[in-house]
Amino acid sequence: MASTSTLTLLEVSAIFLSITAVLSYINHRFIGLPTTIGVMVISILLSMIAIFLGFLGFDQLIDYEVSLLEQLDFTEVLLDGMLSMLLFAAALHVNIGDLKRYKLPIGILAGAGTVISAVLIAIALYYMLPLFGFGLPLIWCLLFGALISPTDPIAVMGILSSAGAPKSLETVIAGESLFNDGLGVVIFVLLLGILTSGDIPTANYVAHTLAIEAGGGIVFGLVLGAILYYMIKSIDSYQDEVLLTLAGVIGGYALASHWHLSGPLAMVMMGLMVGNRGRALAMSDKTRHYVDLFWELIDEILNAILFVLIGLEVVMIAYSGNLFIAAISTIIIALLARFIVVGMTTKTFNRQLDLPSGAWKVLTWGGLRGGISVALVLQLPTGPERDILLALTYAVVIFSILVQGLSVGRVARSISPKQPS
Incomplete structure (x- = not known):
């Protein structure tokens, strides 16, 4: 051998x-x-x-x-290695003014939308899998819903840039993907704790955990961003300023993880602060050029490595005939859950959202899943349940990136950029 x-x-x-x-x-x-x-x-x-x-x-x-x-721990490589830099690089070029303008759809989709989608997928999976001989306890189905519902900022930001979507939709999808992965990870960790301990946490415990991890991550990211902004503004040396951003990302993510705060949300907030206030008020033109160039290269290189790893990891999955059919059914379920969440949001808040007509098409089809879902499913305890969910996760992720990712540009170009009155 x-x-x-x-x-x-x-x-x-x-x-x-x-x-x-x-x-x-x-x-x-x-x-x-x-x-x-x-x-x-x-x-x-x-x-x-x-x-x-x-x-x-x-x-x-x-x-x-x-x-x-x-010999490669995919979860550790992504969650503890790549994710901090990829999220910071993605947030660096997101305009805060655009985020504020579309804060309502972003907040609904990233918050309530993620939770609703996770529940819908879990319930559908719970009743669908026994039809193919793969019944799973509800807690495992909820774990799958939590890890597959967040749209992946790494996949979304890497593909949307060339998709040709109207600016408003690009802002909403990018903003949602930057924030909902942090919430998805927190929900997943809570559910994983229930699975491993067997104890159901109280509502107060859940609220406290969300407040500490998610809220604490946001505050920590803002503090780090403010410190980084002050340090960059006080000098004019592009080498040192690029180094400061790199140290802030790697060191900040490590500290957030050590203090049990949401590292992803911290990196997003720091990236938004440095990318907006820092680029506009603290950097010279030369520094801005090198900071942008450095993080664009980091983003491109790490994205390429991540997607190669996703492709190579396929050999670790054993598909049977029934599991393959179940995987196709799961892809449909994930799309339907996304459609329901997006449809409810755009229908209920049509006037307030100020999005182009037909926006639901791009929001539904552009909700890509990626490496974060794979990293989370690999954290599940070893056993037949994990093997089933691993196969289903890969099916959704690969379909999402290859089919949705390659066609979302065509869908986006069918939407008129004209805003409704």
């Missing part, structure tokens, strides 16, 4: 970075898809080839790939 010996972190990082660079080159040179989608398509094809060769008895390639992936 072909396998890798135990590798150091540097060696594993070098292998995946090299794979990403080669796949990115192949995509740019021969395929021409958006980078994140292109590298994931190629990595999925490589995984499928490895699986096919394994069926034919040539299992060296798949054994090597599995052995390599087993």
